[in-house]
Amino acid sequence: MYDALLDVWHLYIRALKKTIRTPILIFSALALPVLFLVLFSQIFTQFGNLPGFPAGGYVQFVVAGIIIMNPLFDSGGAGESVVEDINSGFVSKMLVTPVNRAAILFGRLLHDMTMVLFPVAITLVLAYALGATVITGAPGILLILLTAAFFALAMSGLTMAIGVTTKSSQAVASLDLVVTFPLAFVSTAFVPYEFLPGWAQAFSNVNPFSYVVNAVRVLMSTGFVWSTILAAYAVIAVFAAVTVGATLFQFRSVVK
Amino acid sequence: MSDIINVENLIKVYPGGTRAVDGISFSVREGEFFGFLGPNGAGKSTTIQVLTTLLKKTSGSATVAGYDVDKDAREIRKVIGVQRQDTILDGDLTGRENLTLQGHLQRLHGNALKKRVDELLTLVELSDVADKRAAHYSGGMKKRLDLASTLVHKPRVLFLDEPTSGLDPQSRVAIWEHLETLNQDEGVTVFLTTQQMEEADRLCQRLSIIDHGEIVVSGSPVELKHQLGGDTITMSLANGDGGVKDRSKRIVSGIQGVTKVLDTETGLAAYAKNASALVPDIVRLFDENKIRLTSISVTSASLDDVFLQHTGRRIRSEELSKVDTWKGHV
Numbered sequence: 269m270y271d272a273l274l275d276v277w278h279l280y281i282r283a284l285k286k287t288i289r290t291p292i293l294i295f296s297a298l299a300l301p302v303l304f305l306v307l308f309s310q311i312f313t314q315f316g317n318l319p320g321f322p323a324g325g326y327v328q329f330v331v332a333g334i335i336i337m338n339p340l341f342d343s344g345g346a347g348e349s350v351v352e353d354i355n356s357g358f359v360s361k362m363l364v365t366p367v368n369r370a371a372i373l374f375g376r377l378l379h380d381m382t383m384v385l386f387p388v389a390i391t392l393v394l395a396y397a398l399g400a401t402v403i404t405g406a407p408g409i410l411l412i413l414l415t416a417a418f419f420a421l422a423m424s425g426l427t428m429a430i431g432v433t434t435k436s437s438q439a440v441a442s443l444d445l446v447v448t449f450p451l452a453f454v455s456t457a458f459v460p461y462e463f464l465p466g467w468a469q470a471f472s473n474v475n476p477f478s479y480v481v482n483a484v485r486v487l488m489s490t491g492f493v494w495s496t497i498l499a500a501y502a503v504i505a506v507f508a509a510v511t512v513g514a515t516l517f518q519f520r521s522v523v524k
Numbered sequence: 525m526s527d528i529i530n531v532e533n534l535i536k537v538y539p540g541g542t543r544a545v546d547g548i549s550f551s552v553r554e555g556e557f558f559g560f561l562g563p564n565g566a567g568k569s570t571t572i573q574v575l576t577t578l579l580k581k582t583s584g585s586a587t588v589a590g591y592d593v594d595k596d597a598r599e600i601r602k603v604i605g606v607q608r609q610d611t612i613l614d615g616d617l618t619g620r621e622n623l624t625l626q627g628h629l630q631r632l633h634g635n636a637l638k639k640r641v642d643e644l645l646t647l648v649e650l651s652d653v654a655d656k657r658a659a660h661y662s663g664g665m666k667k668r669l670d671l672a673s674t675l676v677h678k679p680r681v682l683f684l685d686e687p688t689s690g691l692d693p694q695s696r697v698a699i700w701e702h703l704e705t706l707n708q709d710e711g712v713t714v715f716l717t718t719q720q721m722e723e724a725d726r727l728c729q730r731l732s733i734i735d736h737g738e739i740v741v742s743g744s745p746v747e748l749k750h751q752l753g754g755d756t757i758t759m760s761l762a763n764g765d766g767g768v769k770d771r772s773k774r775i776v777s778g779i780q781g782v783t784k785v786l787d788t789e790t791g792l793a794a795y796a797k798n799a800s801a802l803v804p805d806i807v808r809l810f811d812e813n814k815i816r817l818t819s820i821s822v823t824s825a826s827l828d829d830v831f832l833q834h835t836g837r838r839i840r841s842e843e844l845s846k847v848d849t850w851k852g853h854v
Contacts, residue, residue, distance in 0.1 A: 274628070274631075282614065282617065282625055285617060290616070356610075356612060357608055360578055360612075361606075361608065361673075362629060363578060364576050364577065364601055364604065365601055365626070366598055366601045366602050366629070366630065366631060367629040
């Protein structure tokens with residue numbers, strides 16, 4: 269067990285080094301939330317004045333959606349990196365060593381949980397500059413970061429499962445988009461639940477993204493509403509169990 | 525227990541029915557430099573993948589360092605080093621980091637690992653570029669780093685799958701020298717596959733020639749070449765159709781001193797101890813029989829001749845025709 273944890277640690281460090289040495293990856297991960305927050309706050313700001321819109325204005329409302337969009341849109345790298353490692357032979361190079369098989373995947377997942385914290389932090393800082401606040405203060409901010417990290421685990425598990433199954437980074441990129449777009453937009457991320465058409469409300473009810481956004485939103489605007497927060501964690505736990513489980517299962521065919 | 529690799533009646537059938545390895549048996553002694561010589565698709569890589577626990581065998585038995593490849597795969601992984609046909613490195617990491625990571629995966633750490641990594645960087649002459657990213661290395665440097673990365677944990681058996689394919693002659697010789705040092709000075713057992721005669725000839729103490737998933741013949745390079753009974757006279761015929769070839773073959777076989785005559789793609793290959801002295805006779809007899817020779821040459825017998833003797837083909841020509849058909853697929 270100790271050896272397995274050490275394996276995860278070393279492969280986590282490897283993944284971090286690879287990302288840090290490719291600055292363009294960091295730039296795009298950081299630029300995305302800034303772009304979205306600035307654009308959304310400008311374009312949709314009048315929404316905040318509509319009757320029935322939650323108090324606090326559109327920026328205060330949409331920040332939660334943009335925070336949780338980070339793990340959603342940054343997850344592709346996990347799938348692409350595992351595809352690269354399989355196709356370059358690096359996975360088989362690791363497989364002829366005693367390394368723990370699952371550690372090969374968990375090192376990268378842990379990397380994603382860490383790296384997502386930076387764009388989330390930037391989103392929070394920029395949101396503050398645009399007038400948004402976090403009503404729950406520092407403990408709330410910590411919980412928001414933790415929530416984003418765990419959602420990153422589930423989402424990266426999804427792209428890894430696609431990557432391990434298809435062994436094609438193009439497949440990861442295109443399938444990723446097909447999955448993430450409906451998750452992001454047919455949810456409560458950018459529009460209040462009451463504003464969604466009926467079919468979209470039905471989808472939002474089973475959309476894990478909505479649950480996670482709602483948890484972040486209550487932490488920003490309402491307080492520690494545990495029913496909402498725990499519901500989000502339960503959804504993430506199930507989602508992560510499915511995606512990471514699928515990845516591990518599919519990885520067995522690579523390991524043989 | 526002096527056999528470090530023992531393979532009996534190993535069979536590997538891929539899903540789809542390809543019998544890549546078809547009932548081979550061989551053993552490698554501890555400290556030996558052993559090789560598989562054969563053309564593309566002969567079953568060399570498949571055998572290595574089974575022995576290095578990457579691929580499950582269909583049937584037969586195989587042990588490495590006394591451990592069964594199916595039951596004790598974890599134990600095997602601690603004592604083997606594996607270099608695959610393609611150079612596999614993390615280009616984003618430096619040379620030193622690549623080696624350190626391999627050490628970590630072999631559960632080494634601390635000062636001992638640091639020392640071992642320095643030692644290996646010196647061994648493969650990469651100390652001065654150790655902190656540059658591997659992506660910027662030349663092909664030869666990458667191969668050397670890849671080789672070093674298989675040695676971090678001081679493996680007892682080193683598996684090398686065509687370790688110098690695609691290298692320029694100078695880099696190839698450099699790798700050969702490193703492998704000889706490892707085998708002779710550190711006593712590492714080496715199992716190597718290759719399709720290059722020179723490589724097998726220079727490095728291997730013993731080898732098996734493998735073709736279509738079966739071992740054709742085994743022995744030391746000297747022994748195998750000796751069986752041919754001398755040097756090679758290679759003759760190309762202007763008109764190589766069956767009748768002319770058969771007549772030529774009868775003529776050459778009749779010459780005193782010729783031990784064996786084999787068909788080649790362009791003519792004949794004959795083997796004789798006093799090969800050079802027979803050339804004038806051959807030329808004269810062909811002339812008298814109105815058979816036109818386009819060329820005749822004498823070389824010392826090579827492992828390619830051994831391959832020809834046992835399979836009726838040359839490795840090299842097979843390799844060339846393979847390259848052509850592959851291009852169609854890529």
